[in-house]
Each structure stands twice: as C-alpha cells, then as structure tokens.
Amino acid sequence: xxxxxxxxxxxxxxxxxxxxxxxxxxxxxxxxxxxxxxxxxxxxxxxxxxxxxxxxxxxxxxxxxxxxxxxxxxxxxxxxxxxxxxxxxxxxxxxxxxxxxxxxxxxxxxxxxxxxxxxxxxxxxxxxxxxxxxxxxxxxxxxxxxxxxxxxxxxxxxxxxxxxxxxxxxxxxxxxxxxxxxxxxxxxxxxxxxxxxxxxxxxxxxxxxxxxxxxxxxxxxxxxxxxxxxxxxxxxxxxxxxxxxxxxxxxxxxxxxxxxxxxxxxxxxxxxxxxxxxxxxxxxxxxxxxxxxxxxxxxxxxxxxxxxxxxxxxxxxxxxxxxxxxxxxxxxxxxxxxxxxxxxxxxxxxxxxxxxxx
Numbered sequence: 001x002x003x004x005x006x007x008x009x010x011x012x013x014x015x016x017x018x019x020x021x022x023x024x025x026x027x028x029x030x031x032x033x034x035x036x037x038x039x040x041x042x043x044x045x046x047x048x049x050x051x052x053x054x055x056x057x058x059x060x061x062x063x064x065x066x067x068x069x070x071x072x073x074x075x076x077x078x079x080x081x082x083x084x085x086x087x088x089x090x091x092x093x094x095x096x097x098x099x100x101x102x103x104x105x106x107x108x109x110x111x112x113x114x115x116x117x118x119x120x121x122x123x124x125x126x127x128x129x130x131x132x133x134x135x136x137x138x139x140x141x142x143x144x145x146x147x148x149x150x151x152x153x154x155x156x157x158x159x160x161x162x163x164x165x166x167x168x169x170x171x172x173x174x175x176x177x178x179x180x181x182x183x184x185x186x187x188x189x190x191x192x193x194x195x196x197x198x199x200x201x202x203x204x205x206x207x208x209x210x211x212x213x214x215x216x217x218x219x220x221x222x223x224x225x226x227x228x229x230x231x232x233x234x235x236x237x238x239x240x241x242x243x244x245x246x247x248x249x250x251x252x253x254x255x256x257x258x259x260x261x262x263x264x265x266x267x268x269x270x271x272x273x274x275x276x277x278x279x280x281x282x283x284x285x286x287x288x289x290x291x292x293x294x295x296x297x298x299x300x301x302x303x304x305x306x307x308x309x310x311x312x313x314x315x316x317x318x319x320x321x322x323x324x325x326x327x328x329x330x331x332x333x334x335x336x337x338x339x340x341x342x343x344x345x346x347x348x349x350x351x352x353x354x355x356x357x358x
Contacts, residue, residue: 026072031062034329036110036126041184042307042314043128045158045200046358047108048349049184052336053357055110059330061099066092067120076123088120094325103303106154107131108331108357111305114273115319121326128331129315130156131322133304135251141244141317144220144310157358158200162311165207166194166214175212179203182341198312219311231320232265241310241317249304249321255297260284266296273323274299300324331357 038051047053057063067086071078074085103109109131112124119125133139137148144161146153165186176186176197185198194214199207204216221227221240228235230244239245250269256262263284270286271279280287287293302321307313316322337352 022072029073030057030065032057033332034110036128036331038128041198041312042309043108043130044160044185044198044309044312045180046130046156046308047128047331048337048339048352050338050340050349051334051352052338053334054332055329056332057329059100059332060103060327061096063122063325063328064092064095064097066094066122068092070123076119076125086120086123091120094121103131103134103327103330105131105134105137105148106156109303109305109322110328110331111303111322112326112328114322114326117272124326126328127305129305129307129313131303132306133249133316135249135301135303136254137304138246138248139244139304140246141242143223144218144242146306156308158308160198160200160309160312162219163197163199163204164194164215164217164219165197166216167212168214169212171195171212179206182339184341198309229318231316231318232268236264244317250298250302252298252301252324255295257295258286258293269302269321270296270298273302273321273325303327333357 033054033056036053036055038047038049038053041049067088067090069088069090070086076085077083078085107130108128110126110128112121113127114124116124132146132153133148138150140147140150146155170188170192173183176182179199180203181197181199187196189195196219199216207213208216221242223243224238225240225243226235226238227240230239230241232247234240247265250256250266256266263281263286267281267286270276271281276288278289280290285292286296301324303324304316305322306315306317334352334355334357337349338347339349340347
C-alpha cells in the first residue's frame with residue numbers, strides 16, 4: 001500500500017509561491033525587461049521626471065551577470081539598509097548573448113555609470129542618455145550644435161537648452177505651466193528682471209509671443225573658454241559643454257599611436273576600462289608590464305552619451321566614453337508617468353501611457 005502524500009500546509013504553499021515569483025521575476029529582469037524610473041531632468045522633454053519605463057535587455061543582447069552572488073531583485077544594497085546585497089567573491093568575465101541589433105546612433109540607452117568605481121560593473125548606478133556617437137565616430141560641438149563625422153547631427157524633437165528670459169512683470173507658476181515649464185525648470189533672477197529657464201525651441205517661440213516677455217536668449221558658452229570639468233582635459237584643450245572636440249570615439253580593434261596628444265585623450269579610458277592589470281601612466285607615456293607602449297589597440301567598443309536637456313545633463317562631455325560592457329539595454333516604452341507637482345488624478349500623465357521611446 002502506498003503512503004498518502006501529505007497535503008502542503010498553507011505556509012508551505014505561500015513560501016513555494018513566493019519562491020517561484022522571485023525566481024520568475026529575477027529571470028525576466030535578467031533576460032528580458034527591467035523597470036526603470038526617470039530620476040532627473042537630464043532627458044527632458046523627451047523623457048520626464050516621473051516617467052516609468054521598461055528597458056529591453058533583448059535588443060542589444062542580454063548581458064550575463066558578472067556578480068552572481070547577489071540577493072535577488074536588489075541592486076547595490078539590501079532594501080531599506082546600508083548592507084551590501086552582493087559579494088565580489090566570484091566575478092565572471094564579460095559576455096553578452098546575441099541580440100536583435102547593436103546600439104544605433106540616437107538610441108536612448110540605459111547603462112551603468114562609468115565613474116562609480118566602488119561597485120562591480122553590473123552593479124553601478126543605472127543612467128539613461130542618448131547615444132549620439134558610436135564607435136569610430138568623431139564628435140564635435142560648435143556653439144551648442146552637435147556634429148558627428150563633420151555633419152550636423154540629428155536633433156531630438158524635444159531637446160532643451162537653458163535661456164535667459166527677461167520680462168516686464170513678475171510671472172507665477174501658472175504662467176510657466178501654460179508653456180510646459182514646471183517649477184524645477186525656472187528660477188528668478190536676483191534683481192527680479194527675469195528668469196533662468198530650461199525650454200525647447202517650440203516653447204521659446206511661444207514665450208516670445210507673450211506680451212509679458214521682453215526677450216529670450218539662449219545661454220551658450222564661448223569658444224575657447226576651457227572648463228576643467230570637461231573630458232578629457234577641457235582646460236588644456238579650451239573645451240566646454242557647448243564647444244567640444246573633435247574627439248574620436250574608440251572602437252574595438254582600432255589601433256592608435258600613443259603620441260603625447262593621444263595619451264592625454266585616451267589614457268584614462270585605457271586605464272579604467274580596458275582591464276589591464278599592470279599599466280602605468282607616467283606623464284604623457286603609457287607603460288604595460290614596465291614596457292613603454294608606442295601603440296595601443298582597444299579591446300572593446302565605446303559610446304558617447306548626451307542628455308536631451310543639453311544644459312542640465314552630466315554626460316560624456318564631463319566623464320567620458322561609455323564602455324560596451326557597461327550597457328544595460330535599450331529604453332523601450334513607458335508604462336506610467338507621474339507629475340510630482342500635481343495632485344490626485346492630475347498627477348497621472350495619461351497621454352504618456354505605453355508611449356514608445358525614440
């Protein structure tokens with residue numbers, strides 16, 4: 001006679017269901033889609049603070065996790081604590097499954113912030129920007145206009161810049177709201193003569209037609225005014241956020257001569273992202289295993305990322321190229337959007353539901 005199987009207790013059934021849900025969610029998040037929330041205004045008005053979107057891992061190929069010892073469905077810390085959610089005892093080499101496509105110029109891409117060296121690559125903070133330059137492209141910015149390989153680059157439909165708005169009377173939040181400018185995107189001048197605003201060209205044209213507006217002038221840094229915060233050495237080259245380059249983006253297999261200028265441009269990228277253990281940089285010379293190098297061949301592709309809110313975005317102009325092994329996926333579509341400055345049902349931006357991301 002066979003022994004009857006005991007029925008599972010309610011607690012056991014609940015634990016099994018929870019375990020299945022965690023495993024399923026972890027696999028979906030790793031293989032297919034990962035949720036992401038827009039935290040800053042660097043991509044406005046293309047993407048808004050409070051947009052909730054899905055990032056496709058499939059388009060560029062799912063990246064095999066490098067840090068495999070990790071609490072499921074966490075990123076850097078265990079929820080609500082400062083306790084690390086991972087161990088670096090085992091680190092796998094970089095590998096990416098085949099994808100549908102490669103990163104195309106002007107794709108909106110989610111990637112790991114390259115400068116966050118305290119974490120493993122796959123656990124760095126996620127950023128979202130537009131890939132304005134692909135491997136081998138030459139990037140240049142002249143008076144806030146972007147050029148790729150010597151030609152004018154495609155302009156995002158809702159790209160923003162900063163402007164000085166002078167007025168003949170004080171303006172309130174309702175006035176700016178009519179033009180699509182939220183309270184985080186305008187600031188009064190100390191002398192009450194006007195406002196510093198972030199706006200698209202269409203918004204500027206509408207503002208110029210207002211009887212309350214005296215003038216609207218774009219803020220553009222002058223050529224030659226070097227900014228030490230600009231990559232790779234803005235003070236030396238005289239580059240700033242509006243006047244930058246030309247600078248070639250490294251491509252896998254490309255060999256460069258290690259001239260003084262190329263060491264200045266690429267030594268940081270080689271040192272931080274090419275995985276060389278015995279590398280030294282002495283002045284404008286590069287040494288591997290104690291041997292001075294006359295040339296260098298890049299081991300992976302790199303990308304140049306910029307925010308569509310060009311004057312309110314910390315991007316590749318400031319911290320450099322994004323390595324291929326830092327790419328998380330393609331920003332695919334929105335599934336919810338909430339306006340933090342509204343209340344109740346007005347918080348929901350209904351027109352953004354299931355909007356694809358271009």
